[in-house]
Amino acid sequence: MTDIVLNIRDQFPILHQKVHGHPLIYFDNAATSQKPLKVINAISEYYLQENSNIHRGAHYLSNQATEKYEKSREAVRRLINAESTEEIILTKGTTESINLVASCLSQYLFQPGDEILISGLEHHANIVPWQIAAEQKGALIKVIPILDSGELDLVAFKNLLSPKTKLLALSHISNALGTINPVEEMIALAKEKGALVLIDGAQSAPHMIVDVQALDCDFFCFSAHKIYGPTGIGVLYGKKAQLEKMPPYQSGGEMIKEVTFKGTTFNDLPYKFEAGTPNIAGGIGLLAAVEFLEEVGLEHIARREAELLAYATKKLKELGGIQFVGEAKEKAAVISFLVDGIHPSDLGSVLDKLGIAVRTGHHCAQPIMDRFEIPGTVRASFAVYNTENEIDMFIEGIEKVKKMFG
Numbered sequence: 384m385t386d387i388v389l390n391i392r393d394q395f396p397i398l399h400q401k402v403h404g405h406p407l408i409y410f411d412n413a414a415t416s417q418k419p420l421k422v423i424n425a426i427s428e429y430y431l432q433e434n435s436n437i438h439r440g441a442h443y444l445s446n447q448a449t450e451k452y453e454k455s456r457e458a459v460r461r462l463i464n465a466e467s468t469e470e471i472i473l474t475k476g477t478t479e480s481i482n483l484v485a486s487c488l489s490q491y492l493f494q495p496g497d498e499i500l501i502s503g504l505e506h507h508a509n510i511v512p513w514q515i516a517a518e519q520k521g522a523l524i525k526v527i528p529i530l531d532s533g534e535l536d537l538v539a540f541k542n543l544l545s546p547k548t549k550l551l552a553l554s555h556i557s558n559a560l561g562t563i564n565p566v567e568e569m570i571a572l573a574k575e576k577g578a579l580v581l582i583d584g585a586q587s588a589p590h591m592i593v594d595v596q597a598l599d600c601d602f603f604c605f606s607a608h609k610i611y612g613p614t615g616i617g618v619l620y621g622k623k624a625q626l627e628k629m630p631p632y633q634s635g636g637e638m639i640k641e642v643t644f645k646g647t648t649f650n651d652l653p654y655k656f657e658a659g660t661p662n663i664a665g666g667i668g669l670l671a672a673v674e675f676l677e678e679v680g681l682e683h684i685a686r687r688e689a690e691l692l693a694y695a696t697k698k699l700k701e702l703g704g705i706q707f708v709g710e711a712k713e714k715a716a717v718i719s720f721l722v723d724g725i726h727p728s729d730l731g732s733v734l735d736k737l738g739i740a741v742r743t744g745h746h747c748a749q750p751i752m753d754r755f756e757i758p759g760t761v762r763a764s765f766a767v768y769n770t771e772n773e774i775d776m777f778i779e780g781i782e783k784v785k786k787m788f789g
Contacts, residue, residue: 533709561717
């Protein structure tokens, strides 16, 4: 284990405990990442020393909290290379970000017969909001099929695109399989047809450099809790021109500029979409999480996680009796698999008794499981603080389970 890895692990108190008498091995990072002391301390400090409501405060505590909260917006802008903080909307998470866009666009963009294009790799949160919007407006959902490799069928995608395509909603990385989609190419093709593009970046923002201006997507969403930050806060990036067209999502609080009984004037961007008292502690935790990513470096994170993915894949293949679900050429550090003769939930339960945390089931991606005609998978997902030694113990755990069920 290198000094760099040790130094990173030292920043995560939760990793230094035992579960069921065994050292905790946390391989459920696609669900949520653990939190470094930097984030924990930032949230604690807010509640200990700065707790106050933000914006329009005439006192020290409010000013301090406001300054830190707004710094999080600038940090996010910097992280994804947005043009302006006006384009950074703070939400409850990726799911709310997608729902916000779907709800607002459905009020003016979609007409009967229009088409909304999604992929077979999507998380439910990037399926259901579009189904609701389509049902309300008489639009149609079109689905890009998945190849046996777990990659999208790009030939079918090109054939599905048409002048009727009003929106492409696409995950950057599949949470269930780890497939990295060729979003740059797909965005460009969608733009040729005049479609708007929303990218679900929940799984890419923690693991790779994202440049929304280079991607040229209209919307990009992610959650703080997957980038080593707190739960309950996330990000919607939207091009300013698109956000200005969209009506408010909710009303009250910071999203208003002036209210009379004759009518209401809405606030400027980004506050137009931020009704009510925000998650202030979450925003301050998000700031600390982005700073953590910058300190470690997303280049280092991507390189380290690629090493872990290669090592774990090799070890699982050597083990035998493993069915990999999704073997895309371009993958994030996620392995979805089955063990011959063992139900995923049984494997997950026994691994838990050995202190090993993995995710089992359909991973909020039931259409993927239907495509491969399986009830679910075991998913091991890695982060920069994981180690090869943990992977070795994971393999030993699977060997023990195989003997139990053998």
